[in-house]
Amino acid sequence: MARGWESKEIESQIDAAEAREQEKLRPKLTPEQMARQARRESLLLDRKRIEGELERARHPRHRAMLQEALAHLDQRLAETE
16 A cells, blocks of 8 residues: 555656646746736636627527627737737
8 A cells, every 4th residue: 555655656746847847848928928818818718608698698689789798809809919
C-alpha cells in the first residue's frame, strides 16, 4: 500500500513540474491584456447564453430583443480585437 502512495506522490510531483514548465513557456501578459482577455471571455459566455435563450424563445418581441443583444455583443467583441 505504501508503494501506491509513493507512486502517486511522484506522479503528482512530475505533473507539478510539467505545469511549471508550461507556465514558463506562456507569454507574460500585462494587466491590461489580462483584463481585455477576461472581458472577451465574459462577452463570449454572455453570447453563448443568449444564443441558448434565442433557441428557446417563442415570442417575437423576446426574440427581437435577444437578436439585438447578440448584435450588441458582436459589436463589443469586435472592439476587443
